[in-house]
Amino acid sequence: MKTDSIFYRIFQSIPTTFFELINQPPQLPSVYQFSSVEVKQLAFRIDGVFLPNAAELPIYFAEVQFQPDKKFYSRLFTEIFNYLDKTELINNWRGVVIYPNRSVDTGDSERYTELLNSQRVTRVYLDELSSIEASSIGIETVKVIRNS
Incomplete structure (x- = not known):
């Protein structure tokens, strides 16, 4: 989907944007590596994964959903749990939609x-971003995408 690739590029270029969306400290991107991963055998594609460089930090799974989809959560959790099953990482995890x-x-x-x-999943609604006080170029770019 076109929107997914735009967010992928934003998160890859300006990873602080992702962490601003979920109200996390601005220094966190320095300890994460962002990528899009495919879970082999089942060919699930996760929009974005922020992998930390320390075992005590959580893995962040990012999914961008701009179309109504009744089966979205079923697929989301299937992708996350399949990824966790197929990797040897021991990190905790968080999902962000x-x-x-x-x-x-x-x-x-x-x-x-x-x-x-639970605290495992954060849902971000872009039309409510005005509640984020500290605006950055990444957040302003996300607002423009939502309005287009």
Whole structure:
């Protein structure tokens, strides 16, 4: 999807943008490596993965979802858990889903209530970014994408 590749380029070029979206310290990008990964055998593609250089830091899985999709959460957690199963990394994990607005968040969530209501998953709604006080070029770019 076109939007996914735009976010991939932003996160690759300005990784602080991702961490600003989830209200994490601005120095975190220096200890993470960003990539898009494919889980072999099942050919799932995760939009973006921030891999830390220390075992005590979590892996961040980033998914950009600009279209309503009832099966989104099923696929998201399948991709994450397959990735965790296929790798030897011992890090904890966090999932971040980026939506243009709440109306696109139409995935069947009842089965995943505990995960979605935990600190494991953060949902970012771009139309609500005005609540982020410190604007950067990355955040301003994301706002422009949402408005186009």
